[in-house]
Amino acid sequence: MRAILLAAGRGRRLGIDEPKCLVPIAGKTLLERHLANMTGAGITSLTIVVGFQQAMIRDELARLASPIPIELFENPRFVHGSIVSLQVASERLLQGAIWMDADVFYPSALLQRLVETKHDSSVLLDARSDETGEEMMLGTLDGRVHQVARRVGKTSPDGKSWDVVGEAVGFAKAGPKGGAVLKRILDAEVEAGRLDQEYEAAMNLAFGETVFGYERVDDFAWTEIDFPEDVAKAEALAAGLSAS
Numbered sequence: 001m002r003a004i005l006l007a008a009g010r011g012r013r014l015g016i017d018e019p020k021c022l023v024p025i026a027g028k029t030l031l032e033r034h035l036a037n038m039t040g041a042g043i044t045s046l047t048i049v050v051g052f053q054q055a056m057i058r059d060e061l062a063r064l065a066s067p068i069p070i071e072l073f074e075n076p077r078f079v080h081g082s083i084v085s086l087q088v089a090s091e092r093l094l095q096g097a098i099w100m101d102a103d104v105f106y107p108s109a110l111l112q113r114l115v116e117t118k119h120d121s122s123v124l125l126d127a128r129s130d131e132t133g134e135e136m137m138l139g140t141l142d143g144r145v146h147q148v149a150r151r152v153g154k155t156s157p158d159g160k161s162w163d164v165v166g167e168a169v170g171f172a173k174a175g176p177k178g179g180a181v182l183k184r185i186l187d188a189e190v191e192a193g194r195l196d197q198e199y200e201a202a203m204n205l206a207f208g209e210t211v212f213g214y215e216r217v218d219d220f221a222w223t224e225i226d227f228p229e230d231v232a233k234a235e236a237l238a239a240g241l242s243a244s
Contacts, residue, residue, distance in 0.1 A: 001043055001045075001097070002095070003098045004086070004089045005034060005046060005047070005048045005099075006082055006086060006100065006101055006102055007049060007051075008078040008085045009082070011103075013226050014227065014228060014231070015228065019053055021034070022060060026238035031060055034102065035068070039068060043068060047071050047072075047073060049074075049085040049086075049088050050073070050074055050075070051076065051085070080195035083194070083197045083198060086099055087186040090187065093180070094180055094183060103225045104169065104225065105234035107220060107221070107222070110124070110222055113215050114171055114173050119173075119213030123168060123169075123172045123212055123213075125164065125168065125169070125217065126167045126216070127218050131165070133151055135150070136149070136150065137149060137150065137166065138167070139153075139156060139162045140214055144212060145207055145212045145214050148203055166216070169224075174212075182203070186202050221237045
C-alpha cells in the first residue's frame with residue numbers, strides 16, 4: 001500500500017519557519033514518527049510532496065534512513081491550497097493509495113485501521129469532536145460519506161439527519177476506481193485555476209460520483225498540529241503512549 005504525505009506547507013500559525021513535519025514531539029520529528037508509524041501499519045512505499053523549505057525535509061530523510069522506499073514530488077505552488085499538493089501526486093492515486101496530512105500526531109494502529117479497511121475507498125472519522133469551525137467535519141448517511149466541510153450542521157443538504165458526524169483525521173484512502181475519479185477532479189480544478197482550495201473540495205465532488213466509506217477512530221488519541229497548544233497536546237499524548 002502506498003501513502004502520499006502532503007508536506008509542502010509551512011508552519012506559520014505555529015510561529016516556525018520550517019515545514020510542520022519537522023516539528024519535534026518528545027524528541028522525534030513528526031516526519032520520523034510518520035515513517036515509524038507507516039512501517040508498523042503496513043505501508044510499503046511512500047510519496048512525499050514537498051515545497052516550502054524542502055531542503056530541510058531532504059536533510060531529515062537523509063538522517064533517518066527510511067525503512068520504506070520514498071519518492072519526492074515538488075509542489076512549487078505551495079503557497080496555495082492543499083488541493084495543489086494532492087494534484088501534484090495524483091498519478092499515484094490510480095493504483096490506489098492513502099493520502100495524509102503531515103501535521104498529525106497519531107499511533108500506528110490508527111493508520112493501520114485505514115490500511116485494513118473493508119472499503120475500497122474510505123476516510124477516518126472521529127465522532128468525539130464537536131463542530132467549532134476549525135476542524136474539517138464529515139457527514140455520513142447509509143454507511144458512506146456525503147460531505148466534508150468546516151461545518152456540516154445536523155442535517156444533509158437534502159434535509160436528512162446525518163447518521164454520524166465527526167472530525168476528519170486528515171487521512172483518506174482511495175482504491176483504483178475512487179483514485180481515478182479523484183484524479184480527474186483534481187486535474188480539472190487545478191487546470192481551471194481554483195488553486196486556493198483545500199483538497200477536501202475535490203473530495204466533496206468525488207463523493208457524488210463514487211462511494212467513500214468510513215472507519216471510526218474514537219478509540220485513539222491523536223491531534224492535528226496547527227497551534228503551539230497542539231504541540232503541547234501531542235507531547236502529552238506521546239508521554240502517554242510511552243508509558244503504555
